[in-house]
Amino acid sequence: MLAKRIIPCLDVKEGRVVKGTNFVALRDAGDPIECGLRYSEEGADELVFLDITASSDRRNIVADMVRRVADSVNIPFTVGGGLRSVADIEHILRAGADKVSINTSAIENPQLITESAERFGSQCIVVAIDARRETEQKSSAKVFTHGGRVRTDLDAVEWAQRAASLGAGEIPLTSMDADGTKAGYDLDLTSRLSKSLQIPVIASGGAGTLEDLYLGLTEGAASAVLAASIFHFREVTIPQAKAYLRERGVLVR
């Protein structure tokens, strides 16, 4: 049977790994290739690199990193951040990424999902969603763009369904309410998304403990869990996470 996946996410800037808390403060945590290799050797199932480089030479900096990762890591990896056109996506896939992740550009231009899915296949077009609940009580969550700075009127579940119908192959859902809090994934929203889609949903934002990973995959019904700081700072290691999940009856590699 298909195993549930554990995916460390590395935020990279100018070729270095950083991790923001609630998308603001950044901390340096190492070299992306070394981190990626260590995670793959520990048993990570995939890797995600989110680039936040602001430099005008960003395109080349990222492609260079992608090439170096592809040369040394033999598990699949996704690259996201600042990809705005089919040409941008092609550039990264040609450099050796298995998938690309788009977010703001997909909302501004939904046709980008379809065009790139038709060109490269749905399996490599990941449409990431950053969502925040309007209030504590309300069940609806709105989609945010530009790294969480800009609110849209899109409902998270509706946008996810539309993205899937346009050709997205996978949806990582980041709960911005939970992100950086280590209080656990937004299980209710993750589960609603998972159950309303035919494509895999990845729980993201808020994992602080082994149990959070477990709940994301069970109550959240996600196909995979994504986390950054708990892995980067060795609070939880991939082998620990796998052993914990296995003990509780979750199929992992």
Add this chain to the structure above:
Amino acid sequence: MITVVDYKLNNLRSIENTLRRLGHEVKVTSDPAEVRHAQKLILPGVGAFRDAMKNLRDMGLAEAFVDKVKAGTPTLGICLGMHLIFTESEEFGLHKGLNLIPGRVKKLPEGLHVPHMGWNQLHLKRSDRLTREVVPESFVYFVHSFYAQPDSAEVTLATTDYGFDFPAIVHFENIWATQFHPEKSQHVGERLLDNFARL
């Protein structure tokens, strides 16, 4: 020397790098003349069946590849490369394949999450040189929405369970093919590629 057929639809660095790391010589080529001189062939691929067939034909690679495979060259198809080796595909209309293994490429059944993406297990049906030292139930990495169904059940070397059993590895005469990506399947994938290189 292993010749990897490049029909300009994918990045082939992972396959090339993995084989090199394992100590094998690799040549990635789009030149039909080089395909005709291959000792071993790999037909890789991710993407659309129709586009791949068009590129293979337009670049003169289809004919060279088919001739070479029919001449007995050990050949490995990977993912879309597996599909292309079959008779025909139902991927967005009916399209003719290279027809080296009788069978048809079909869409994964309704009701499943598609694409089938992630690590899933190999159920080995019999022993084979390609799967030597591969532990039964090993996990390998899949990304696909379609699967190849050989006409003859004998052809299937390993199956994988995704709500139903589909062929994960096939072996027909001098042709082997995997639905998953050995170049992304870490140690298990390395073992398979190394076994192929040493056939």
